[in-house]
Amino acid sequence: MSGSAEILCIGTELLLGSITNGNARWLAEQLATLGIPHLRQQVVGDNRDRLITALREAAGRCRVLITTGGLGPTPDDLTTEAIAVAFGATLEERPEAWAAIEARLAHRGRPVTASLRRQALLPPDAELLPNPTGTAPGMIWTPRPGFTVLTFPGVPSEMRAMWQATAAPWLRAAGLAEGVIASRLLRFWGLAESDLVERVADLLEGSNPTVAPYAGAGEVKLRLTARADSDTTSRALLEPLEAEIRGRLGPLCFGADDDSxxxxxxxxxxxxxxxxxxxxxxxxxxxxxxxxxxxxxxxxxxxxxxxxxxxxxxxxxxxxxxxxxxxxxxxxxxxxxxxxxxxxxxxxxxxxxxxxxxxxxxxxxxxxxxxxxxxxxxxxxxxxxxxxxxxxxxxxxxxxxxxxxxxxxxxxxxxxx
Known part of the structure; x- marks a missing residue:
């Protein structure tokens, strides 16, 4: 199990294909950046029993479970309740959580309803994971020795803000990383993925740093990844590799990372x-x-x-x-x-x-x-x-x-x- 992490995304709409599961992709990238091994992803619908089963199974496999979805005020928002049942805990209202929810509602000019209050229910010893942009807080809770669950709402903007403000610092301090991972995404236009792979075939065989091809919407990409004991060292491993690839492909490489x-x-x-x-x-x-x-x-x-x-x-x-x-x-x-x-x-x-x-x-x-x-x-x-x-x-x-x-x-x- 070591310091491995798993991602559990909750919502029937994901299983139906009504929305794209972009949260899992984003979280996987964040875990890689932190150097935390990520071994499994799972999607479960809004079903209490299946969610409880998934939580208990994950607790036997990984060190950290990250959940998204199911934290709202509606009856199908079952995540917190299912976690409490799965590990034999009670829920209690957290005054600081309810105060934050009330303040957020007042700022938006929205009425306070009874259904919203259930979002303030957490296990007594759980650490509050504040939501700076929405009403549903998450939690960081260790229900069993060696196993911690971090919960996030399914709204991507809320999840990302909570991750950056609280979760990422907590994970860094938890000592779960196996080295520091640096990554670089090179973007290409004007050639097929097979042509790109042929031009860098020898580089795909490396173990550290690694090169992996991806096909995108009209463009193709190479993900360069290196692991080392520090951010400076891991990034230094990428520099000569990137220079070699750019030298081979020339202007076919139009940019990197967030470039378009x-x-x-x-x-x-x-x-x-x-x-x-x-x-x-x-x-x-x-x-x-x-x-x-x-x-x-x-x-x-x-x-x-x-x-x-x-x-x-x-x-x-x-x-x-x-x-x-x-x-x-x-x-x-x-x-x-x-x-x-x-x-x-x-x-x-x-x-x-x-x-x-x-x-x-x-x-x-x-x-x-x-x-x-x-x-x-x-x-x-x-x-x-x-x-x-x-x-x-x-x-x-x-x-x-x-x-x-x-x-x-x-x-x-x-x-x-």
Whole structure:
């Protein structure tokens, strides 16, 4: 058992697939960062007996159990009650917990109801795990020697705030870590996962640091992980490995960790003192949305036009009727005219334009679903190219890939000019 940890996520909605279990993923990353071995994850619905069984079984396997979900005021919020029953404890109202709940309700202008009061019930010797952003507190409780349970609500923002403020410091002090783990996520665009694996195949065989590939939404990633006796040492192990990978892959690696294609493009434009505007047809504003998701995007992103109808392409962007009639809306000629038009309209240094067939209908033999033309207009001229994405994964997939490909093409232009 050693210092191992397990994650238990509670909620019937998780079993039904109604929501994605992002909490387990985030907690797993946090445990890895702390250097705490994490050996098992489990999901249990809102069922008291099954939850009690899961808790007792975990107590026989691990040192720390982290639960999320089931801490609210409704009848299906059973976590605290089930934990007490599983380990033969009573529950009592904690005045400090109820006072915090009342204060939170007053701040939000919400009435105090009897159902909310049950959130203040905890085992007598449990340590309160405060919730700085919500009403449901958690607890840190050791019902048996060598076994501690930490409970969190299922709301991701509340869980993360509680983890950072109280749980992570407690876990660091508990001495559960087996070394310190450092991790680095390298992000790539423009190659398949199989191609990436082939280029770094020899590096995948290392034991410390390790390299693991992942496929994402249009991008591929390499997770670099090292373990050592200190944070400085573990990070030092990653540096030459990252340098080697970047040297092999060059500009195919667009960033690391929390970088996105949009954030990298914004930063490159900011460094150059330049701006960009977008003219979108098949993506319906996806490129603009990606750019404006970046904090400080207004430094470099001026705006855009969603020119879905040909009439808008003509009236707003200046695409000629002749161009549309001769080449069709999905063509290099129209994409170039759109990119040039939005650049002229906004005064941006760069114009990006996309026009294509996202499906599921509308395709022909000459212009099938998945065909997209991507154009860039910049200080040194303009260019456009048709790209074919697979239609098998549907309309949102084509739109997402088009957004990424358009941003990546601008990124590559900015790197060489």
């Amino acid at each position: 294609l949009a954030s990298v493009v914004i930063e490159l434009l900011r460094q150059r003192g330049e701006t960009v505007a977008v003219a979108e047809s098949c993506t319906g504003g996806g490129i603009g949305a990606a750019l404006t998701a970046v904090p400080g995007a207004s430094d470099a992103f001026l705006g855009g036009v969603i020119a879905y109808a040909n009439a808008v392409k003509q009236a707003v962007l200046g695409v000629s009727e002749t161009c549309l009639a001769v080449h069709g809306a999905v063509s290099d000629s129209v994409a170039l005219a759109m990119a040039t038009g939005v650049r002229r309209l906004t005064g941006a240094s760069w114009g990006i334009a996309v026009t294509g067939i996202a499906g599921p209908g509308g395709g022909t033999e000459a212009k099938p679903v998945g065909l997209v033309h991507i154009a860039l207009a910049g200080p040194d001229g303009s260019s456009s190219e048709g790209v074919r994405f697979s239609a098998s994964r549907g309309r949102p997939w084509i739109q997402m890939l088009t957004t990424g490909e358009a941003l990546n093409r601008l990124r590559l232009r900015l790197l060489v000019e």
